[in-house]
Amino acid sequence: MTARLQARVIVTPRRGILDPHGRAVLQSLHAxxxxxxxxxxxxxxxxxxxxxxxxxxAAERVRAMCEQLLANGVIEDFRIDIDEEPx
Amino acid sequence: xxxxxxxxxxSNDDRDTLRAIEQVVGDxxxxxWHKDRTVHGVDCVVLPGGFSYGDYLRxxxxxxxxxxxxxxxxxxxxGGLVLGICNGFQILCEAGLLPGALVRxxxxxxxxxxxxxxxxxxxTPFTYGCKAGELLQLPIKHGEGCWVADxxxxxxxxxxxxxxxxxxxxxxxxTAAANPNGSLANVAGLCNAERNVxxxxxxxxxxxxxxxxxxxxxxxxxxARAWLGRAAAxxxxxxxxxxxx
Numbered sequence: 149m150t151a152r153l154q155a156r157v158i159v160t161p162r163r164g165i166l167d168p169h170g171r172a173v174l175q176s177l178h179a180x181x182x183x184x185x186x187x188x189x190x191x192x193x194x195x196x197x198x199x200x201x202x203x204x205x206a207a208e209r210v211r212a213m214c215e216q217l218l219a220n221g222v223i224e225d226f227r228i229d230i231d232e233e234p235x
Numbered sequence: 236x237x238x239x240x241x242x243x244x245x246s247n248d249d250r251d252t253l254r255a256i257e258q259v260v261g262d263x264x265x266x267x268w269h270k271d272r273t274v275h276g277v278d279c280v281v282l283p284g285g286f287s288y289g290d291y292l293r294x295x296x297x298x299x300x301x302x303x304x305x306x307x308x309x310x311x312x313x314g315g316l317v318l319g320i321c322n323g324f325q326i327l328c329e330a331g332l333l334p335g336a337l338v339r340x341x342x343x344x345x346x347x348x349x350x351x352x353x354x355x356x357x358x359t360p361f362t363y364g365c366k367a368g369e370l371l372q373l374p375i376k377h378g379e380g381c382w383v384a385d386x387x388x389x390x391x392x393x394x395x396x397x398x399x400x401x402x403x404x405x406x407x408x409x410t411a412a413a414n415p416n417g418s419l420a421n422v423a424g425l426c427n428a429e430r431n432v433x434x435x436x437x438x439x440x441x442x443x444x445x446x447x448x449x450x451x452x453x454x455x456x457x458x459a460r461a462w463l464g465r466a467a468a469x470x471x472x473x474x475x476x477x478x479x480x
Contacts, residue, residue: 161338165338165383166338166341166381166383166417167338168338168339168340168341168342168343168381168417169339169343172343217292217296217297217300218292220293220296220329220336222328222334222335222336222383222384222385223336223338223383
């Protein structure tokens with residue numbers, strides 16, 4: 149029996165795209181004295197539970213999910229990690 | 236002329252749009268349900284403003300997969316008119332019917348205001364009754380109206396005169412200060428290469444009577460009838476252009 153898998157997807161604004169959230173956080177960090185902060189980009193984190201899939205198939209399916217729906221390639225990049233679902 | 240106004244879960248300007256078209260413009264307008272797989276043969280489909288599917292994930296990202304959107308795409312491919320207003324513009328970008336994307340306003344705030352926009356081209360169904368350079372007063376109300384795209388896309392849109400409306404000051408200057416949301420090139424509206432699909436952040440349907448501040452929105456709705464009339468006349472005239480024996 150295959151273990152249940154969990155995909156963790158991180159979607160971030162593409163570099164060069166205006167990210168007003170990130171800029172506001174950057175300015176707040178600077179105001180608090182964290183002057184070493186050079187850049188902040190605010191994105192999204194998704195946890196996706198998967199059933200009945202091998203790891204390779206899961207990676208392929210989650211990539212398709214990102215391309216079709218979870219990320220907008222015009223403005224966003226995404227990263228995928230796949231692991232056994234924590235109990 | 237027959238218009239259809241799509242109602243998605245979370246649309247909220249559909250009633251104003253239907254009312255503007257039927258009661259003020261005087262055209263026929265019918266509501267189209269998001270689960271419909273047809274646009275019922277209308278001449279123009281309007282994707283109205285609102286918060287379709289709660290704006291979850293990204294504005295318009297979920298609405299673009301509604302059953303009706305396949306019919307809207309087919310209608311657009313066949314040369315039918317499509318107007319996306321605000322959330323409708325966001326949906327058209329997500330669906331790939333218009334280039335770029337609409338992201339959070341530069342100032343992070345939701346904006347509710349009447350702005351000046353300059354008509355950049357009269358060669359679209361919704362600006363056909365306007366002159367290029369003309370200024371219109373239209374309301375905006377959005378949190379994600381900052382249009383972005385890569386440099387090549389912006390250059391192509393400029394070269395093909397596909398930027399339809401630009402935010403300007405009251406003198407018609409497209410300055411940074413007159414740009415409410417940070418849109419590249421002060422874009423307030425644009426069209427596809429075939430020019431039959433237009434997306435706008437401002438709301439013409441809220442600007443159809445002096446009582447509420449402006450009736451400039453009427454110009455956009457009335458243009459569409461003239462555009463269709465021209466297309467029909469063009470089709471009839473065409474044979475005459477063929478040299479006789």
